[in-house]
């Protein structure tokens with residue numbers, strides 16, 4: 001047993017996937033959980049997601065030696081303040097938020113000195129939300145980045161690392177600003193671009209009378225999947241990873257203008273060279289085992 005009791009605050013995609021994966025691996029004594037709405041708590045109880053669904057977060061964290069904050073980044077501070085007085089001595093608190101520095105700033109001031117706070121972010125997800133969207137394989141062979149602060153207890157870090165490895169993930173350590181910059185490139189800015197492209201198509205749809213939907217081709221379809229992601233989660237990502245996202249968006253805009261100019265000038269060589277370079281990145285991702293060579297980005301149909 002890596003932990004005696006794991007408590008999830010928030011019972012959405014990430015918490016439910018962790019719960020399924022933990023059960024698959026038989027890694028903990030028991031699991032508790034709570035969510036904001038009575039509806040989510042009722043669904044979680046009905047499907048037996050955790051051993052005990054609690055009405056309050058205070059009740060959920062009682063006796064837990066690991067507490068996992070699985071709420072949108074903007075809700076982390078309020079949740080930390082709520083659970084703080086009820087945390088067990090020596091417990092580890094971690095989170096799964098998509099931005100790290102903002103979560104550290106929001107959570108740390110509320111936590112008592114007798115707990116270990118080790119922020120984390122599993123690089124795995126889908127566009128689905130809620131307690132029924134989780135599945136045990138979500139983290140298999142994906143990365144989980146932990147961003148421990150100076151002075152973090154090595155034993156606590158080792159246990160949390162073992163848990164993530166036990167549920168299928170590879171673990172890496174990073175400092176929080178670096179995490180936020182890397183994720184701005186690999187996840188946050190691409191989501192914003194997808195949201196924008198689908199917004200543009202939606203405007204056009206009104207002009208073209210549904211042709212955009214009817215003849216939707218692979219490029220656009222892939223964008224719509226990303227742009228179907230949870231609006232609250234993604235609003236919070238951009239509000240809290242502002243600087244890194246703006247930096248990458250600035251670079252993106254410069255590149256876009258360069259390609260726009262090449263199209264205007266008919267500079268086929270530039271376009272061809274550019275697309276050849278980007279193709280190699282895709283090959284690298286497949287070779288690293290982070291996706292399969294399938295047109296749906298390798299996502300299983302669920």
Ligand code: NAP
Pocket residue numbers: 009010011012013014015034035036037038040041070071072073075079096097098099121122123124125126127128129130131230233
């Ligand atoms: P989700 O499926 O939408 O679930 C969110 C959970 O948080 C729900 O149980 C919700 O309760 C609860 N919640 C929402 N707002 C709250 C508030 N203000 N106070 C208390 N509880 C609140 O979300 P998720 O995809 O699991 O994401 C959870 C975290 O993981 C986020 O921080 C996100 O950045 C991170 N993450 C997501 C992905 C992804 O692809 N989805 C990947 C990696 C990390 P109700 O259902 O009762 O509203």
